[in-house]
Amino acid sequence: MTMRHVLTLNAGSSSIKFALFEQDAELVEILRGQIEGLGSAAAKLTAKLNDGMVVDERIGDVDAADHEAALGRVLDVLQRAIGRAAVDAVGHRIVHGGLAFTGPVVIENDVLQRLETLAPLAPLHQPHNLSAVRAAQRAFPDALQVGCFDTAFHRAHPWVNDTYALPRDFYDQGIRRYGFHGLSYEYVVSRLKEIAPQDEKGRVVVMHLGNGASMCAIRDGRSIGSSMGFTALDGLPMGTRCGQLDPGVVLYLLQEQRMTVEAVADLLYHHSGLKGLSGLSQDMRELEAAGTPEALQAIDYFVDRIRRELGAMAAILSGLDTIVFCGGIGEHAWRIRARICQNFEWLGIELDEGRNRAGETVISSDCSRIRAFVINTNEEMMLARHAAGLLAERRSG
Numbered sequence: 001m002t003m004r005h006v007l008t009l010n011a012g013s014s015s016i017k018f019a020l021f022e023q024d025a026e027l028v029e030i031l032r033g034q035i036e037g038l039g040s041a042a043a044k045l046t047a048k049l050n051d052g053m054v055v056d057e058r059i060g061d062v063d064a065a066d067h068e069a070a071l072g073r074v075l076d077v078l079q080r081a082i083g084r085a086a087v088d089a090v091g092h093r094i095v096h097g098g099l100a101f102t103g104p105v106v107i108e109n110d111v112l113q114r115l116e117t118l119a120p121l122a123p124l125h126q127p128h129n130l131s132a133v134r135a136a137q138r139a140f141p142d143a144l145q146v147g148c149f150d151t152a153f154h155r156a157h158p159w160v161n162d163t164y165a166l167p168r169d170f171y172d173q174g175i176r177r178y179g180f181h182g183l184s185y186e187y188v189v190s191r192l193k194e195i196a197p198q199d200e201k202g203r204v205v206v207m208h209l210g211n212g213a214s215m216c217a218i219r220d221g222r223s224i225g226s227s228m229g230f231t232a233l234d235g236l237p238m239g240t241r242c243g244q245l246d247p248g249v250v251l252y253l254l255q256e257q258r259m260t261v262e263a264v265a266d267l268l269y270h271h272s273g274l275k276g277l278s279g280l281s282q283d284m285r286e287l288e289a290a291g292t293p294e295a296l297q298a299i300d301y302f303v304d305r306i307r308r309e310l311g312a313m314a315a316i317l318s319g320l321d322t323i324v325f326c327g328g329i330g331e332h333a334w335r336i337r338a339r340i341c342q343n344f345e346w347l348g349i350e351l352d353e354g355r356n357r358a359g360e361t362v363i364s365s366d367c368s369r370i371r372a373f374v375i376n377t378n379e380e381m382m383l384a385r386h387a388a389g390l391l392a393e394r395r396s397g
C-alpha cells in the first residue's frame with residue numbers, strides 16, 4: 001500500500017501553522033513549521049523537515065492579508081520535503097462551526113459558503129481559515145479537504161452553560177456560548193487517557209493559555225463548560241483581546257463616546273488584553289522580562305481572571321481532580337503557573353516547585369489531592385486524526 005500523506009493547516013490572524021503526517025499503521029509527523037508575523041517586514045517561515053534540515057527564511061515580501069501567497073511558501077517547503085508525493089487529505093482548523101457543524105466535515109463548496117456566514121463571529125480567524133481552504137483546494141485539487149472546528153468539542157454543553165440570559169429567540173437563532181480551542185482540549189483529553197487514564201475519567205479543568213486563552217471544564221472526557229462564549233473575545237484576557245467585559249462598556253463607547261463599530265471592534269480584538277494593559281506587548285515573555293509596573297499589573301490581571309475561572313469551574317464540576325496547563329504560556333511560563341496555583345491548597349492544589357520549574361509532565365506534589373499536569377498541546381495531530389478518519393471512511397465507503 002502506498003503511504004498516505006495528510007497535511008494540516010492552522011491559519012491564524014498573523015500566522016499559519018502547518019504539519020505533514022505520513023499514515024501507515026499510525027500517523028507519524030514528518031514535518032512541522034509555521035509562518036509568523038504575517039503582515040510585518042519581520043515575517044518569517046520556519047520548518048523542521050524529517051531529514052533534519054531546518055528552514056528559516058525571512059518572507060517579509062509576502063503580503064499581509066494574503067494567506068494564499070503565504071501558503072505558496074508552505075508548498076515550496078512541502079515540495080522540498082516530500083518531492084511531488086501526493087497529499088491525500090488536508091485537515092483545516094476552522095475556528096467557528098456555529099450550530100450546524102458539530103464534528104469534522106468534508107468541505108464541499110456549499111459547506112464553504114455556509115462557513116463564510118460565520119466569519120463575523122470569529123473575525124481574527126475565520127476569514128483566514130477559509131482562505132487557506134481555498135488555497136489548498138487549488139494546490140491539491142484531488143485531496144480531501146476536511147474542516148475541523150474549535151467549537152465542536154463544546155457542542156454538548158448542558159443548556160445552562162450554553163445560553164445567555166437573553167430572550168429565548170436569540171438562543172434559537174444561535175446566539176449561544178460556543179466555546180473555542182476545542183481541538184486543543186480534545187488532544188489534551190486523548191493524551192491524558194494515554195498517560196493518566198484515571199485522571200481522564202475525573203473532573204478536569206484544562207487551561208489553554210496561548211495568544212488566545214480559554215479554560216474548559218471537562219467531566220468523563222467531555223466538555224461541560226468553557227470560559228469563551230459566542231466569540232473568542234469572552235472569558236480570560238488574552239494577548240490583544242479583552243476577555244470578559246460588561247456589555248454596558250460597549251454601549252457606552254458607541255453611544256456616549258461616539259466610537260464607530262469598527263473602532264470598538266478593533267479596540268476589543270487588537271488593542272486590549274495584555275497589550276492594552278501593559279502598553280508594551282502582547283507577549284508574555286516580554287512582559288516578564290520588562291517588569292514595569294504596567295507589565296506587572298497586566299500579569300496580575302491575567303492571573304486573577306484565571307483563578308476566578310478555576311473557582312467557577314470547580315463549582316460547576318462539583319469538585320476538581322485534575323488541572324492541566326497547555327498553550328505557549330501554560331507550557332512554558334512556570335512563574336505564571338506557580339502564581340495561578342498559589343494559595344489554592346484549600347482546594348487541594350499543591351505544586352512541587354522543582355517539577356514546576358522544570359516543566360515536568362506532572363507538576364503537583366506527591367501529597368497534592370488535585371493532580372496538576374503540563375501537556376504540550378497538539379492541534380495539528382488532532383486535525384490529522386480527523387482528516388485521516390474521514391479519508392478512511394471515504395475510501396472504504
Ligand SMILES: Nc1ncnc2c1ncn2[C@@H]1O[C@H](COP(=O)(O)OP(=O)(O)O)[C@@H](O)[C@H]1O
Binds near residue numbers: 328329
Ligand atoms: N518561555 C516562555 N515564557 C513565557 N511565555 C512564553 C514562553 N514561551 C512562549 N510564551 C508565550 O506564549 C504565548 C504564545 O502562545 P501560543 O500558544 O504559541 O500562541 P498561539 O495562540 O499563537 O498558538 C505568547 O504570549 C508567548 O510569550
Ligand SMILES: CC(=O)OP(=O)(O)O
Binds near residue numbers: 012150180181211213
Ligand atoms: C480561538 C482562539 O482564540 O484561537 P487562537 O488561540 O489560535 O487565537
Ligand SMILES: [Mg+2]
Binds near residue numbers: 210
Ligand atoms: Mg493558538
